[in-house]
Amino acid sequence: MYIHHKLGLGFGGTVGLVLLLSMLAWQNMQILVGMERGQERVRQMREALLEARRHEKNYLLRQDEKWADLTRDWMTRLGQMVRDETSQSSGAEHESWHEIDELTQTYLDRFEALGQIPLHSWKERVEQTERQLVPLARQLHERFDARLSARLGKQETHLAYTERLHTIFVVLAILSAGLMVFTLTRSILRSLKSGVQFSRQIAAGNLNATIDHIPKDEIGILLHAMQQMGRELNRLDETNLRSQARRLALSALLESSLEPLSLQKQLEVALHIVLTVPFLRLEHRGAIFLADEQDGTLRMIASDGLTPQNEQACRTVRPGWCLCGRAAVEKRLLHVQNVDGRHENRFDGMPDHGHYCLPIVSRGRVLAVMNLYLDPTHVKTAEEEAFLANVGFTLAGILERKRLEERMQHLAHHDLLTSLPNRMLFTEHLTHALAQATRGQEPLALMLIDLDHFKEVNDTLGHAAGDQVLITSTQRIRVCLRASDLVARMGGDEFAVILSDLADPAAAGRVAEKIVQSVSQPIDVAGEKVTVGASIGIALFPAHGDNGDALMEHADMAMYAVKERGRNGFRYFEKADRKSR
Structure with a gap:
């Protein structure tokens, strides 16, 4: 039976129940408002901490000071919010917020200290952060949860006290209304009890709470609406969290792609980002x-x-x-x-x-x-x-x-025809190899190779045949070298080789002899046999020079000495070669 059908049982009972419902609605509204405000403040603190952590990760990844400034800004905002709560609280709650304020300041101090430590890799920066900052972040999250639970406990105590007052009021209303409204009052109280239990569960953060009994009256409509509200809040809360996680992950992927990372490092970062998406x-x-x-x-x-x-x-x-x-x-x-x-x-x-x-x-x-x-x-x-x-x-x-x-990058540093490193990349490798040889006090050999009779091939058979000779000669030179050695095309028919980590200086001569024998084998070009040779000049580090320019010059002198003595051979640099040039 609907309430408007039962109102004929007594005007006095109706007035009492309307007042009761009004008071309950008003008090529940106040409780919900207080709960929402408390949740909102703590949520803002959490979001500030999460935002600071996001910028902190960007700072660790990029080592750009602007991200460190953003981290400090968000931690400062968090500290201000905590200090505001501290100033507005008293007693044990004041002490709790004071401890949170100290944790916040400690986090900021450690972050500043962490920025002063020279870190050599992204992985090391992450490990430092895991040790120094992540435990503090977890403590802050736990303290925020504890403060929210304490506030909700106070609200429940207030709700219980209000409920007792309501019970007394209902008893007085029933006595004044008489037996005629007893049944109506009892049904309404049952519905209200379900609503109160539901409100408590929602206030405790259980957005999946349900109402066991919903009567078919006006109160039932209200309870049904409250239950729908809880479900909608739950859905919106989960949707918002997942949507935010998706946006942050995709944003992090795009931002990392702008960093000057190698392909392997880029994919390692991308994998880590995806693995840490919570949902x-x-x-x-x-x-x-x-x-x-x-x-x-x-x-x-x-x-x-x-x-x-x-x-x-x-x-x-x-x-x-x-x-x-x-x-x-x-x-x-x-x-x-x-x-x-x-x-x-x-x-x-x-x-x-x-x-x-x-x-x-x-x-x-x-x-x-x-x-x-x-x-x-x-x-x-x-x-x-x-x-x-x-x-x-x-x-x-x-x-x-x-x-x-x-x-x-490959096109800028490699020869288009042979795919060998060009002069620019060769110079970089030579500088690096000399630095390593100097540190390890190890011998190093630089060879300059010039193909003999190559111009005759171009003049008689054409440039296509010349290109084929260059490609074949490149392959033959590579076969004679170790994987750790470097061969580059310096231009035309001239090649350069860096031999590092040599067992003895004579090893360079043995490699040069293999190259001369291999390159001088006939090459089948368009059905014709073509034979070229290789004149090789060798300069040793540090005996023939302590820098790249000196080694190149002396290897070039030795190579020309080979050409003057009949070509198709090799020669170590000697002082007499300088006089002949």
């Missing part, structure tokens, strides 16, 4: 594989949290093999809950786990695959799939840009 509920394990542009083979370039066995088993994955290879072939996100037959890469002791395998695709080409580890009970959601799709689009753009930068 994905990932295990802190994952890897990124780069796809070979020729055969599509996936090679691990970045990893985090993997065991040595895991890294060894998954270092290289061919297309279609295991989950990462399947994701590359199918070009779609794969979700697997358990280790099954599709896990071809296995090792003893591998625990059960799940995966998200995300192919990173640009214009139909698979550039890379990101492999993320999940708990085997993890259930995928449309929200996670949408976020990972955005991550894939973002990383595809970053990879395309990085590869373009690397190609441009």
